[in-house]
Amino acid sequence: MSIIKEVMPAYADGPNGATVSATADVIANAEASAYRKVSWRLLPFLGVLWVLAWLDRVNIGFAKLQMLDSLHFSEAVYGLGAGIFFLGYFFFEVPSNMLLQKIGAKKTIMRITICWGVICMLQTTVSTPTQFYLLRFLLGAFEAGFYPGVILYLTYWYPTQRRARAFGTFMSASAIAGVLGGPIAGWIMTSMGGFHGMHGWQWLFIIEGIPSVLAGFFAYFYMTDKPDEARWLTADEKRVVLDALQRDNASMGERGHDWRSLLTNRKVWLLIAIFFCLLCANSTLTFWIPTIIKDVGFISPIAVGWIAAVAYLCGAAGMIFNGARSDRRNEVRWHFSGPAIAGGVSMAALALFMGVPGLPAIVSLIAMTLALAGTMSAIPVFWQLPNRYLAGSAAAVGVALINSVSNLAGFGAPYVMGLIKNATGKVTTGLYLVAFIEILAAVLVIAGIRKLGGTQQEA
Template identity: 45%
Template sequence: MFETPSRGDSLTSASPSTHFPQVLNSIYLRITWRLMPVLLLAQVLAFLDRVNVGTAKLQMATDLQLSASAYGLGAGIFFIGYFIFEVPSNLLLHRLGARAWIARIMLSWGLVSAAAMFIQTPTGFYIQRFFLGIAEAGFFPGVILYLTYWFPAHRRGRMTTLFMTASALAGVVSGPVSGWIMSGMDGVQDLSGWRWMFLIEGLPSVLVAGLVYWVLPSTPKQANWLNRDEKALLETDLAVAEQQKHEHRLKDLFTPITLMFSLVYFLLLMGLYGINFWLPTIIKGSGINDTLTIGWLSAIPYMCAAVVMNLVARSADKTRRWGLHVGLSALVASAGFFTTVMSDQQIAMSLFGLTLASAGVLSALPLFWNLPTQRLTGVAAAAGIALINSIGNLSGFVGPSVIGWLIDRTQHTSAGILFLSITALLAGVLTLLYSANNTTTRNQRI
């Protein structure tokens, strides 16, 4: 079919992307169509089961007598269980294989999410959210690691963004569908609409777990839809990308740069979860009371973000300036949150600001992963990705709790949104400083 570079050739000089660009593009296109639809579906369900509590709050808070602080604690306690089991889960994925482990994670979170229909007290809400975090731990960083098995860095930015487009799509789906279920099923079998919502939106994850197990190969070597020559060419192309990395040991993970990555991710996720968990409440505070209408309006920021984030990813992969794009996107998010604060609860201006914030945050997050994955490889990549993700996701606990406390103290959402504007601003500044320093270092080496 074609000749791959011989073992005696330098991988760099015999780069497949130079010698076989059309063949290689065809292989990566086939990989994309084989893997990404399943991963997109899985991420939509993961995000839906994680953040539908934001819409459920509109009814659940009254039934369970939850204050804003209590709801923020319950929404955020998910990330405590998530944090504890994140690194072990990713190490097991690296050891046992992506296919079986990702399927196991989906089965677990689907069952635990559906079980939320049985919550009767605030304590029960806290317990369910904690175990949902344990069940889902390892899914997102596992997929990020999984993509490194199939795509080199200059292609992976678009794939990671495509995967995280599912987060925006879940936001588009979650509001209207959750609002429709809660409105239409409220009172059926004497159950509140939010209970039916958790059941109906949790069970699809159980079914898709089976699809993941049967469809996804763990590595390119297990892909029966690639022939031997294609696998060899793919292996060589990925090896060229690996030459630009340095092998790290597990004990080397706690370095200033890894902790910096964790802090930036922490700050970026603060904005994402602020939007996810409080968007319906912010819209309701603007004078909209109908649950279904709130659901539809909640979809607008995510719809716009789904388009913008893919355009930004295309630009970032073309220029290979991922840090610059992450930093600028974070600054846009900060401006969006600040616009929302200044909107004085006018629904049009609030939605514009939230749309800007959503587009900025969701553009920054997937491209961020190009920064640590360029520096780590092997088992250190598995542990490092999970470490950064688990520390970063603690913002899912801190953010909702702080915002809930600020809302209870001020009786207004503006203080919480201003807090999100400041965190996004810090993320942008830190990333731009890292990007400038990294660019200078590269130029000095050249």
């Protein structure tokens, strides 16, 4: 007999407030206990995979410090190569999520993780811009389904009021990757240059690609597709989780299930516009932080790595704190808009400070850290929005569609920054532009998304 069934007879004792309250407490405690177990099982492993994905995606920003001189690439070539990753994202995210819904998460995650690890290692063979562009595109194509796939996967396990915290915990792994990735990249590039006749940047791709391949094989045996298949949950715990999901689904009311209607759904396009603006800022910081740190006076790859690590640690804390606070307050609009505005203002301040001769470097680095923390803190809260409007296959395709189209910002922003730096020798003009776009994301949420309560609202 399930925990909920065991406590339900208490309701038959009469309209006694204390009895009803005690029953509700038992149900709440059972649910909290079950979800602690779910979270400890799912989130650390998914977080490790996201760390590996993030390292293999953004290590190009550190490799750039040596790679451009070694291969005689321009800043514009780097910017296009960094950004073309997201074209692969654009074309393959939706098919990947449709496949995940059909064959399950563990097979999908295994395929994705092994393939991106192999492509990461193949980047050691790059010698021309065309090869660079091709491998970056393939890296994006193979990694495309991971992020939206995990977002969809977590909706199979967590009800609405628990998702922002789960999303925030998972997504904070990208910040943790920044904390780890900077020092690791700096050490590899500094200490292994010349080993077996290879450059430090080549060893960076090899050493960070191997763990992804191994983790992909492990994922197949470790992951569980849905709660009713979890042998690591007791029968009572399964029932608690399934009941929570069923109640949440009923409370959300009628939502769109037909994925074919997504392209004409104005709510979906509003969400795409919002996330596009936010990702302009996020991708700019992701791929240009090492360059920004170098431009303010830190040349050593190890120093660049440690400074980036501190900034990403602040980003990780912001994601977890803001996601948990959004869940507790059951509020989305201002928990998204506040950090986005803070991130945009800090980025504009960074551009201003970098243009002031003689200003201590620490001032620019503080502005950079606040820009990164604000931007990253808004991301997990955003992902509360799609499932307010979409369910079933529409949610599976919708999450991928929103993420894939929005991630075109990841293609455009780094490329434009590269063109601006080539033309002016500075990144400040690009930072002002991106700061404005990030603040626009907050304006779109405030103006276009009504206050969200426990029921579906219109955008």
